[in-house]
Amino acid sequence: MPKQIKKIQQVDVQQFDFQIFYKNLARVSGKDYILLDPDPKKLFKKIRKSCEMIKAAGGLVKNAKDNYLFIFRNKKWDLPKGKVEKDEKMKEAALREVEEECGVKIFTNDEKLCKTYHVYQLDNRLVLKKTNWYSMTVKGEPKLIPQKEEGITKAGWLSKLELSPVLKNTYPSIVQVLEAGGLLADNIVVKPVLAAIKKV
Structure with missing residues (x-):
């Protein structure tokens, strides 16, 4: 238990x-x-x-200032991820999806952090989505370009100390990724985050 x-x-x-x-x-x-x-x-x-299985992959991306990339999609804080295409490796899919959804160039695509599962309904079918998550880095602190056609309305860089709004409005699977990435230390002091995310 x-x-x-x-x-x-x-x-x-x-x-x-x-x-x-x-x-x-x-x-x-x-x-x-x-x-x-x-x-x-x-x-x-x-x-x-009992479900249809869909494979996806995504990334927890850190920049040179030790800030992390977050997106706001479907009224929730999220991390960039997407479906794996036919004949595509999970790690390659993760890199492609992050670059497409946020308009950044990934510098390193490192080890797998964890895998998560979540369930949703698609038409009359139950879908079980398995997502592999990878640790990634970018050079500097690049400008982010949210992929609006994917429903992403904001993208921004947040430090470990600015995660309170994310944790209040995200999915359990994302919390699991943040734990695997070492972002949820017990001694987090929450700072205001309003200036950190720019609406696009």
Whole structure:
């Protein structure tokens, strides 16, 4: 059982049907659920088979001033990422997507930080998106050009001390990437962030 910040409701694994569970989520809000099983890999494979799998890749990008690239898309703070194209390697896709979505030139595309999963509905299908995240750098502090056709309305550089607005309005998977990248130290002091993000 993970450390609990708020109450987590345990779900019965024996009767668990992911499709039904997901449809019923719309009727409840603000609850967290957990499945505990002696063989979590087998359970995850069962859940994965009930969804269509899409592969994606993205980056946690640091500039020369030790600030990190964030985007604002669909009314949430996010990191640049996108779908992997046919015959494309995950690491190559991550680099391409970051450069396309933010108009920057990546200097180094380093090790994989982590992988995340999230579920969403596409038409009448449930999609499980697996995203590989990579650590990246750029030279200097380049100007960012958000890809508006992808719904990105802002892009900006933030320091580790300016993450409060992001953490209040982002996805759990993004928090996981920030943890893997070492951005969420216990001693973060939050500074105002209004000047750090320029609306485009």
